[in-house]
Amino acid sequence: xxxxxxxxxxxxxxxxxxxxxxxxxxxxxxxxxxxxxxxxxxxxxxxxxxxxxxxxxxxxxxxxxxxxxxxxxxxxxxxxxxxxxxxxxxxxxxxxxxxxxxxxxxxxxxxxxxxxxxxxxxxxxxxxxxxxxxxxxxxxxxxxxxxxxxxxxxxxxxxxxxxxxxxxxxxxxxxxxxxxxxxxxxxxxxxxxxxxxxxxxxxxxxxxxxxxxxxxxxxxxxxxxxxxxxxxxxxxxxxxxxxxxxxxxxxxxxxxxxxxxxxxxxxxxxxxxxxxxxxxxxxxxxxxxxxxxxxxxxxxxxxxxxxxxxxxxxxxxxxxxxxxxxxxxxxxxxx
Numbered sequence: 160x161x162x163x164x165x166x167x168x169x170x171x172x173x174x175x176x177x178x179x180x181x182x183x184x185x186x187x188x189x190x191x192x193x194x195x196x197x198x199x200x201x202x203x204x205x206x207x208x209x210x211x212x213x214x215x216x217x218x219x220x221x222x223x224x225x226x227x228x229x230x231x232x233x234x235x236x237x238x239x240x241x242x243x244x245x246x247x248x249x250x251x252x253x254x255x256x257x258x259x260x261x262x263x264x265x266x267x268x269x270x271x272x273x274x275x276x277x278x279x280x281x282x283x284x285x286x287x288x289x290x291x292x293x294x295x296x297x298x299x300x301x302x303x304x305x306x307x308x309x310x311x312x313x314x315x316x317x318x319x320x321x322x323x324x325x326x327x328x329x330x331x332x333x334x335x336x337x338x339x340x341x342x343x344x345x346x347x348x349x350x351x352x353x354x355x356x357x358x359x360x361x362x363x364x365x366x367x368x369x370x371x372x373x374x375x376x377x378x379x380x381x382x383x384x385x386x387x388x389x390x391x392x393x394x395x396x397x398x399x400x401x402x403x404x405x406x407x408x409x410x411x412x413x414x415x416x417x418x419x420x421x422x423x424x425x426x427x428x429x430x431x432x433x434x435x436x437x438x439x440x441x442x443x444x445x446x447x448x449x450x451x452x453x454x455x456x457x458x459x460x461x462x463x464x465x466x467x468x469x470x471x472x473x474x475x476x477x478x479x480x481x482x483x484x485x486x487x488x489x490x491x492x493x494x
Contacts, residue, residue: 205472207484208268210465212492215263218463222260226280226288230262232270233278236312240275246319246352247275247309248475251302251326253462254291254389257283261323264463264493265471269321272472275313279305281330282389291325292387295399298325299333303340306350317352319475323462324426325389327356327417332403335410346412346439353414355474357461358423362404362431363395395431411439416474418445418467422490425458445470451485456493463493 218230233250240247248269252261258278269276282298283290291298306318320331331354334340342348392399409415415434423429429446436442447454447467456464466485473480488494 205479205481206268206271208264208465208468210264210463210468210486210488210494212489212494215460215463215491215493218260218263221263222257223288225259226257226290227285228259229278230259230266232267233258233262233276235275238275238313240313240315241273244272244274244476245315246317247277247313247315248319248321249302249306249309250276250278251320251322251331252278252280252291253322253324253326254387254393255289256323257288257290260288261326261462264465265321265468268468269472269475274475275315277305277309281305291330292389294388295325295329295333295392296337298330298389299338302330302334303338306334306340310350317350319353319355320351321355321357321471321475322359323357324458325360325393327354328359328361328426328432329393329399329403331356332361332408333399335413336403336406341410341413343411346410349410349412351413353416353474355416355418355471356432357418357464357467357471358420358426358429358458359417359432360393360426361408361417361434363397363400364393364426364431365395366425366427393426407437408434409437409440409442411437413440414474415440415442416445416470417443418447418461418470420447420454420456420458420461422455422457443474450483451488453485453487455490456488457490460488460491460493464488465494 250258250262250266252258258280262278266276266278280290281301282293309318322331335351340351391397417432417434419429419432421429426432433444434442451466454464454466461467466483466488469483486494
């Protein structure tokens with residue numbers, strides 16, 4: 160009986176020893192595996208944006224109540240860029256919007272990724288929630304002054320611009336060409352590294368035919384006086400668009416990304432949003448439904464589209480681009 164007990168004890172010790180060895184080997188294998196994955200990617204996988212269908216309407220209400228407030232995550236003037244994200248991101252809102260309502264998804268998401276994020280209001284008066292209605296060259300000059308302020312505060316050499324509608328199209332393009340955003344003779348001196356446009360009104364809009372009718376009837380000036388000069392500036396064939404398009408779409412040394420939706424009802428036709436690369440520039444034109452077929456976002460919802468936010472992430476850091484985790488998004492609400 161004693162021999163049996165000794166035998167059982169020895170057997171149990173062997174099982175315990177082998178269990179510890181196996182656990183150690185498994186732990187070592189897992190550790191090596193994880194280290195190999197981290198080494199291959201160079202960094203952990205980025206977080207996904209948390210789009211919710213009520214974010215946009217709630218931000219709209221917030222924009223009315225706080226028309227001059229920055230969105231969450233933006234305008235930390237003590238922020239210093241990191242080696243991983245050396246360029247601050249400047250978010251430019253669209254026509255009739257303000258920074259608070261336009262960037263309730265994008266600003267905190269980019270801040271979470273580790274960027275210094277800034278979001279100016281432009282083209283409007285303090286206290287008025289309806290902004291970006293001024294003449295586009297006037298707004299572009301305001302952007303120029305703001306970018307200079309960001310560069311001085313952060314110590315960065317360049318910024319990346321992310322804009323929606325007007326803020327992703329004619330206003331930053333005017334700044335890049337005419338207000339010091341780029342130096343065509345010395346692109347290494349550019350103040351802007353990249354321009355990423357969400358549903359940008361790059362070549363003007365027909366506004367689903369309404370804009371064309373307004374132009375043919377000679378009503379562009381009254382419309383500009385009624386709803387803002389920026390609206391007139393964004394019609395197909397406007398003086399602003401003609402001037403911008405005269406010498407090509409791009410500036411040397413700038414990387415351009417256009418993220419458009421087939422369901423755009425404002426910047427129409429949506430193919431007018433696409434750019435053609437000129438000397439020394441790169442252009443990536445993306446129709447979001449080609450990446451995420453279930454994406455139903457139209458013009459307004461693009462700023463609250465979690466799929467679009469991931470495409471912005473990849474455009475800002477193409478060396479560490481990740482596959483887009485596509486989700487269903489809805490017209491007007493995003494998600």
